[in-house]
Structure formats: structure tokens, C-alpha cells
Amino acid sequence: MSADLIITSVLIANADSRRTGHVVVANGVISQVLDADQPVPHAARIIDGSGKILIPGGVDGHCHIAQVTGAWRTMDDYAVTTLAALAGGTTTVMDFGIPADAGETPLAAAEAKLAMIAEARCDVGLHASVVDWDESTAGQLAQLAERGIRSVKLYTTNRGSTMASMDTIVKVLREMARLDGLSYVHAEHDALVVDATERQAATGQIGIETLPGTRPELAEEASVREVLAVAEYTGAPVYFVHQSTPGAVDLVSDAKARGLQAYSETCPHYVALHDGVYNGPLPEFYACCPPMRDEKTMLALRAKLNDGSIDTIASDHSCYDLNQKRERSDDLRLMPHGLPGVETRLPVTFTHMVGENLEGLERFVDVFSTSGARLNALAGKGSIAEGFDADLVLIDPAAADLVDEVPLHMGTDFSPFTGHRLRGWPQVVISAGQVVRDEQGVHDPGPVGRFIEQQPFSQSLSWPTLGAARPVEAR
Numbered sequence: 001m002s003a004d005l006i007i008t009s010v011l012i013a014n015a016d017s018r019r020t021g022h023v024v025v026a027n028g029v030i031s032q033v034l035d036a037d038q039p040v041p042h043a044a045r046i047i048d049g050s051g052k053i054l055i056p057g058g059v060d061g062h063c064h065i066a067q068v069t070g071a072w073r074t075m076d077d078y079a080v081t082t083l084a085a086l087a088g089g090t091t092t093v094m095d096f097g098i099p100a101d102a103g104e105t106p107l108a109a110a111e112a113k114l115a116m117i118a119e120a121r122c123d124v125g126l127h128a129s130v131v132d133w134d135e136s137t138a139g140q141l142a143q144l145a146e147r148g149i150r151s152v153k154l155y156t157t158n159r160g161s162t163m164a165s166m167d168t169i170v171k172v173l174r175e176m177a178r179l180d181g182l183s184y185v186h187a188e189h190d191a192l193v194v195d196a197t198e199r200q201a202a203t204g205q206i207g208i209e210t211l212p213g214t215r216p217e218l219a220e221e222a223s224v225r226e227v228l229a230v231a232e233y234t235g236a237p238v239y240f241v242h243q244s245t246p247g248a249v250d251l252v253s254d255a256k257a258r259g260l261q262a263y264s265e266t267c268p269h270y271v272a273l274h275d276g277v278y279n280g281p282l283p284e285f286y287a288c289c290p291p292m293r294d295e296k297t298m299l300a301l302r303a304k305l306n307d308g309s310i311d312t313i314a315s316d317h318s319c320y321d322l323n324q325k326r327e328r329s330d331d332l333r334l335m336p337h338g339l340p341g342v343e344t345r346l347p348v349t350f351t352h353m354v355g356e357n358l359e360g361l362e363r364f365v366d367v368f369s370t371s372g373a374r375l376n377a378l379a380g381k382g383s384i385a386e387g388f389d390a391d392l393v394l395i396d397p398a399a400a401d402l403v404d405e406v407p408l409h410m411g412t413d414f415s416p417f418t419g420h421r422l423r424g425w426p427q428v429v430i431s432a433g434q435v436v437r438d439e440q441g442v443h444d445p446g447p448v449g450r451f452i453e454q455q456p457f458s459q460s461l462s463w464p465t466l467g468a469a470r471p472v473e474a475r
Contacts, residue, residue, distance in 0.1 A: 002026075002041070002042050002043065002044070003024045003025060003026045003031065003032075003041055003042070003043040003044070004025050004026050004027070004043065004044050004045070004433055005024075005025040005043055005044065005045045005046075005047070005390075005430070005433060005435070006022055006023065006024050006025065006040060006041065006043040006045075006046050006047070007022065007023045007025075007046075007047045007049045007054055007392065007394065007428075008022045008040050008046060008047070008048055008049055008050075009021075009022065009036060009048065009049055009050045010022070010023065010049025010050070010052055010053070010054045010394070011049075011052065011053045011054065012033065012054050012384050013053050013054065013055050013361050013362060013364075013365050013384075014056070014362065014365060014370070014383055014384055014385070015362055015363075015365045015366035015369075015370035015371070015382075015383070016362060017362065018358075018361060018362060019035070019036075020035075020036040021033060021034050021035050021036045021038075022034040022036070022038065022040055023054060023384060023392065024041060024043070025390040025392075025430070025433045026433070027433065028389065028390055028432040028433040028434075029380075029387060029388065029389055029390050029433070030384060030385060030386055030387065030388050030389075030390050030392075031386065032386060033384060033385065033386060045435070047394065047428060047435075047438075049394060051396070051398075052394050052395060052396050052397070052427065053358075053361070053394070053395045053396075053397055054384065054392055054393070054394055054395075055089075055364075055365050055368070055369065055384070055392070055393050055395065056365065056369040056370065056373075056381070056382050056383050056384050056388075056391060056392065056393070057089065057090065057091030057092065057369065057381070057389075057391025057392060057393055057429070057430070057431065058085075058088070058089050058090035058091060058092070058345065058346060058368050058369050058372075058393065059090070059091075059092045059093075059094075059368075059369050059370075059372030059373045059376070059378065059381055059382055060085065060090045060092070060093045060094065060314050060315050060317070060342055060345060060372065061094045061265065061312060061314045061372040061375070061376050062094065062184075062241055062242070062265060062267075062314035062315065062316050062317075063081065063085075063093045063094060063095050063096075063314075063315060063316075063317040063342055064095065064096060064316070064317060064318045064319075064338065065077070065078055065081045065082075065093070065095045065113075065116070065317075065319075066078065066081075066113075066116060067096070067098065067318060067338075068100040069098075069100075069161060069162070069336070070161055072320065072324060072336040074318055074319040074320055074338070075319050075320060075321050075324070075411050075412055076319035076410070076411040076412075077116070077119065077411075078116045078117060078118075078119040078120045078121075078124070078449075079119045079120070079121060079447070080319075080409070080410070080411040081093070081317065081319060081342060081410065081411065082119075082120045082121040082122045082124065082449055083121045083122075083409055083442070083444055084342055084343040084408070084409040084410040084411065085121075085122050085342045085343065086121055086122050086429055086431055086436045086437065086442070086445075087343055087408075087409045087426075087429070087436075087437055087442045088342060088343035088344060088345060088346050088347075088426065089346040089393040089395075089426035089429050090122070090315075090342060090343075090345060090346070091122050091123065091381075091389075091391035091393075091429070091430075091431045091432075092122060092123045092124070092125065092372075092373070092378060092381050092391065092452065093122060093123075093124055093125075093317075093342065094124070094125040094126065094127060094151075094372075094376060095113055095124060095125075095126055095127070096113070096126070096127045096128075096129055096153050097109040097110030097111075097112065097113040097114075097126055097127070097128050097129060097149075098129040098131075098153065098162060099129060099131050099162075102131075102132070105136070105140060106128045106129060106130050106137065106140050106141070106144070106152075107128075107140040107143060107144060109128070109129065110126060110128050110144055110149055113126055114126065114147075114451065117449065117451050118447060119447045120447060120448075120449030120450075121431075121436075121444065121445055121446070121447065121448065121449050122431055122449045123381075123389075123391075123431075123432075123449050123450050123451075123452045124449055124450070124451055124452065125148075125376060125378055125451070125452045125453075125454060126149050126451070127149070127151045127152060127153050127184055128141065128144050128149050128151070128152045128153070129152060129153040129154070129162070130152055130153075130154060130164055130168060130172050131155075131162055131163070131164055131168070132164070132165075132168060133164075133167070133168040133171045133172065137171070137172075137175075138171075138175050141172075141175050141176070141179060141181075142179060145179045145180075145181060147453070148451070148452075148453020148454055149453075149454065150179065150180070150181040150182065150377065150454040150455070150456065150457060151176075151181055151182040151183070151184055151239075151376065151454060151457075152172060152176055152181065152182075152183055152184065153183075153184040153185075153186070153241075154168075154169055154172060154183060154184065154185050154186070155185075155186045156169070156185065156186065156187050156188060156189065156190060156223045156226070156227065157186065157188040157189070157190040157193050157219075157223075157289075158186075158190070159190055159194070162186075163190060166226070166230070169185075169227065169230055170230055170233070170234065173230055173231060173234040173236035173238065174234040174236065176236050176237075177234050177235045177236035177237070180456035180457050180458050181237075181454075181456075181457055182237050182238075182239055182375065182376070182377075182457045183231075183236055183237065183238050183239065184239050184240075184241055185227050185238055185239065185240050185241065186241055186242070187220060187223035187224045187227055187240050187241075187243075187248070188215060188219045188220050188223050188289065188290060189218075189219040189220075189222040189223040189226070192216065192218065192219040192222060193214065193215050193219050196213065196214050196215070196216055196219070197214040197215075197332075197333060200213050200214055201333070206330075206331050206332060206333065207283075207329060207330050207331070207332065208278070208283045208284050208286075208287050208329045208330075208332050208335065209278045209279065209283045210278075210332065211278055211283075211286075211287065211291045211332050212275045212278060212291045212292070212293070214291075214332065215289060215290050215291055217244075217245045217247065217248075217293065217297070220243070220244060220245055220248050220290055221245060221247045221248050221251060224240060224243075224248045224251045224252065225251060227240070228251060228252070228255045228260065228262060231255070231260055231261075231262060232255070232258075232260055236261075237261035237262070237263075237457055238260075238261070238262050238263070239262075239263040239265065239311075239375060240252060240262070240263065240264055240265065241265050241314070241316065242265060242266065242267050242270065242290065242314075242316050243264050243265060243266050243270075243301075243310070244266070244270045244290040244291075244292075244293055244297075244301065245293060245297055245301065246297065246300040246301050246303075246304050248264070249264045249266075249301070249304045249309050249310055250304075250309070252264045253309050263311045263312070263375055264304075264309065264310045264311050264312075265310070265311065265312045265313065265314050266301060266304075266305060266310050266312075266313055267313065267314060267315060267316045267341070268313060268315065268341060268344065268345055268348035268349055268352075268417075269286075269288065269292065269339055269341065269348075269416055269417075270290075270292065270293070270298065270301055271298065271301055271302040271305055271313075271348075271349075271352050272298075272348050272351075272352055272417065272420070273286065273292045273298070273416065273417075274292055274293060274294055274295040274297070274298040275291065275292045275293055275294050275295075276295065277292055277416075278291070278292070283329070284322065284325040284326055284329045284335075285325070285414055285416050285418070286339070286416055287325060287329075287332065287335060287336070287337050287338075287339075288316070288318075288337050288338055288339050289337045289338075302352055305352075305353065305367065306353055306360060306363065308363065310367065311367070311371045311375065312367050312371045312372050312375065313345065313349050313367045313368060314345070314372065315341035315342045315344075315345045316338065316339070316341065317338075317339075317340060317341050317342035317410075318336075318337075318338025318339060318340070319338075319340050319410055319411050319412050320336045320338060320340075320412065321412045321413050321414070322412075322413050322414050324336050325414075339416050340410045340411075340412045340414070340415060340416075341415075341416070342410065343408055343409060343410050344403065344408070344415060344417055344422070345368070346368065346393070346395075346424055346425070346426060347422035347423065347424040347425050348417060348420070348422060349364060349367065349368055349424075350364060350368075350395070350422070350423055350424025351420075351422045351423050351424060353367070354397070354423075354424065356397075358397060369381075369382045369383075370382040370383060370463075373463075374460050374463040374464075375460055376454055376460075377454045377455040377456065377457055377459055377460040378452055378454060378455075379452075379455055381452075382464075383464055385464065389432055390430055390431075390432060390433040391430065391431055391432065392428075392429075392430040393426045393428070393429050393430070394426065394427045394428035394429075395424050395425075395426060395427060396425075396427050397423065397424070398423075399423065399425060399427075400421050400422065400423045401421065401422065401425055402419070402420070402421050402422075403415050403417045403418055403419070403420050403421075403422060404418055404419065406425065409442065427439070431445065432448070434448075
């Protein structure tokens with residue numbers, strides 16, 4: 001049988017192994033993984049992978065696309081952000097259906113995002129979100145689970161907009177445990193954040209350069225402790241987004257050791273940047289919550305990423321532009337927080353995890369792709385194996401480029417990594433068997449992305465059988 005595409009003589013890197021061989025693609029899936037000494041079958045296109053690394057397409061479990069928060073809306077849409085994801089070697093993203101105001105239900109917010117996925121260039125999964133619990137919420141979560149949305153986002157801060165009360169968090173975690181789903185949590189102790197912000201504002205020092213003082217490390221760690229207690233009480237799996245301190249990661253690791261299903265995510269900016277950025281000429285480039293921490297904390301967090309304490313690395317992509325960032329940079333309470341990063345996640349992570357001798361390569365694959373697929377129970381994703389989706393990324397480990405010199409596609413006019421020289425930029429990106437990036441540049445495949453349903457969370461524990469032979473719909 002003739003193949004559509006073969007990548008030959010390449011170092012194939014999975015989360016648990018590496019080998020040199022050939023990867024054969026047919027009908028949008030990986031049909032064969034051959035040893036290097038086996039003959040290369042006939043194919044419509046052959047890509048020579050000599051001297052390069054082939055990894056599974058990235059799975060970014062934390063993206064905000066066309067997000068409305070208060071007075072602000074990100075500058076992107078599904079066409080823009082999913083194409084940028086592909087350009088950066090991410091072939092599956094997970095977005096959020098977050099109620100934009102008090103009148104929008106979790107179900108309505110999710111349905112609004114589901115309608116947008118028709119413009120997606122890569123595959124998309126979706127998390128729901130709950131702000132307020134009422135008598136209809138349990139039924140809505142059950143309906144969402146039936147439609148393949150088996151994870152839910154909860155905020156412990158941002159009162160008056162996305163924050164859920166602890167009463168609501170208890171109810172949601174109990175219901176998600178019953179539905180065999182996963183709860184994502186933005187953990188910052190709201191009372192501590194509000195008090196620190198008010199005290200700082202009283203001094204007149206409330207511009208973006210003062211951000212770290214308004215959201216102390218203790219606020220993050222106190223909230224993680226509280227939510228872990230709720231998870232233990234309800235028996236619910238819980239996933240902490242954008243952890244920025246080693247102390248927060250250690251709390252999750254200790255909970256795992258006690259038998260809880262608890263997981264840590266961090267983001268590239270927390271392992272590559274420290275709070276010195278707020279003292280520079282462009283502090284608005286770095287407005288995010290939590291803020292960057294001091295250099296010692298950043299390096300300790302990076303060590304946690306490399307030693308296996310952190311499960312995944314996600315972008316927390318939020319596509320504001322500099323006009324939005326600068327409109328109220330004088331008052332951090334009023335400006336939009338969040339960074340563009342879906343396209344730079346691969347090179348930033350590769351640079352800080354993989355040495356020139358490729359030490360740490362398997363660990364990198366795990367946090368960049370495999371664990372994101374596993375924890376979100378996404379069938380067919382996160383591994384180079386027969387029967388998995390042909391989502392593949394070819395990397396030249398020797399190549400390094402300045403972020404400033406690489407054309408980016410994220411729909412904004414800045415990157416927090418300006419000035420950084422990074423390794424691991426994707427050379428070739430394949431999504432469902434289609435080459436979407438090569439030496440000729442980025443090729444827009446059109447609106448071919450699919451909505452990917454999440455399997456029950458308990459099935460993630462049987463990885464990698466979750467990924468076997470998932471039918472690929474016609475594109």
C-alpha cells in the first residue's frame with residue numbers, strides 16, 4: 001500500500017523512548033513506525049529527517065481564544081490562533097468557554113465557543129467554566145460531559161468577574177468527580193490579592209511595574225492548599241494551571257504522594273523570565289497573573305520542570321496587543337493581563353529543557369505533548385505510534401534564532417520573549433497528515449480543525465491505549 005508521506009532516518013522521540021527510524025503516514029494517521037534498517041516504502045512525499053528530531057505534535061491544554069474578560073477582548077479569533085499554533089508546532093489546543101457576564105450560563109458559554117471552532121485550523125478541545133452555582137449547574141455539567149467537554153475551569157480570584165466562591169468550588173468538584181471529569185483551577189487567594197493591591201494602591205504605586213507586590217507567592221500557595229483540601233474531601237481530580245512557584249508545585253507533589261489525583265502545569269514565561277522584567281523599559285510586555293517571580297524562584301521552578309515534578313507546560317495564550325496593554329498600564333487593576341505564547345511554547349520549552357546532547361528530550365516531549373493529551377483524555381494525541389493521529393513536528397536541534405527575527409503569526413504586535421535566542425523552532429509541522437509548515441513557510445490548511453471530545457478522565461490512567469486507532473474524519 002502506498003503511503004501519503006514518510007519521514008525517513010529521523011530520531012523519533014516519545015515521552016518514554018527514542019529511536020532512529022522512519023514514520024509512515026497514510027489517511028491522516030501514523031500507519032507504521034519502522035526501524036532505520038528497514039526499507040522505505042513508496043510514498044507521495046518523502047521528507048529526509050537525517051540529523052533532526054521528530055516529536056508528536058504539541059498539545060496545549062491552556063489557551064484563551066477570542067476571550068472576553070470585563071472590558072477587554074483578545075485580538076484574535078480561531079483562524080488566527082490555531083494557525084499560529086500550527087506554525088509553532090502545536091497541533092491541538094484546548095480553549096475555555098468562560099461566562100462573559102453574570103447572565104451567561106456555563107452551557108451557553110461553551111456553545112458559543114463550539115460554534116467558533118468551525119474556523120479552526122488545528123484540532124480543538126474545550127474546557128467549560130463555572131462562576132456561580134445554581135440549581136441548573138449540575139445538569140449543565142452533565143450535558144457538557146455528554147458532548148465531550150469533561151473538564152471545567154474554576155478561578156479562586158477575580159471577584160466580580162470569573163471568581164467562583166469556595167461553596168461553588170466544593171459543589172463543582174463533587175459533581176466533576178461523579179461525572180469522571182477533571183477540574184482546572186486558577187489558584188490565587190483572592191482576599192490576599194485584594195488586600196495587597198489595596199495597600200499598594202494607597203501608596204500611589206499601582207502601575208504595571210509594581211505587579212509582583214500585588215500578587216505574592218503566598219497567595220498562590222495558600223489557594224493551592226485550600227483547593228487540595230477540597231479535592232481530598234470530594235475525591236475529585238484537580239489540575240492547577242500556571243503554577244509559578246516551586247512551593248506550589250511541592251504542595252501538589254505531596255498531595256500525589258498521599259494518593260490524590262493532583263497535577264501541576266506551568267508556562268514558558270515562568271521558567272524563562274523573572275521579575276526583573278518589570279524594572280525594564282517595557283514592563284507592559286509582562287502583565288500576567290500570577291506575575292513573574294524573582295530569579296531564584298524562576299530557576300527553582302525550572303528545576304522542578306526538568307526533574308518531573310511538573311506534569312505539563314501550557315502557554316496560557318491570551319492575545320492582547322500593545323495598545324490594549326498600554327491604555328491603562330498606569331493602573332494594573334484596569335489593564336488586561338495575559339501573554340501571547342501559543343507559537344513560542346515549543347522553542348522556549350525546548351531551550352530550557354533539552355541540552356545540546358539532547359539530555360532531557362523525553363521529558364520535554366512529555367510536558368509539551370504527551371501529558372497534555374493524557375490528562376485531558378484526548379484520544380489519538382501525544383505519541384508517535386501506529387494508529388495515532390499523524391500530528392508530527394520535525395526539529396533541527398542545532399538551529400537557534402532570535403525571537404525578533406522569526407515571523408510570528410499570533411495576531412499581536414509583541415512577544416514577551418523579544419531578545420531571546422531560542423533553539424527548537426519547528427522546521428516541518430504535519431497536522432493530520434498534512435504538511436502545514438516546511439522550508440517554504442507556513443501553509444494555511446483552511447478551516448479543517450475538528451472538535452476533539454474528551455474521554456472520561458479515568459481512561460487517561462490507561463494511557464497509551466487511549467490513543468489507539470481513532471478514526472480521522474474527512475477534512
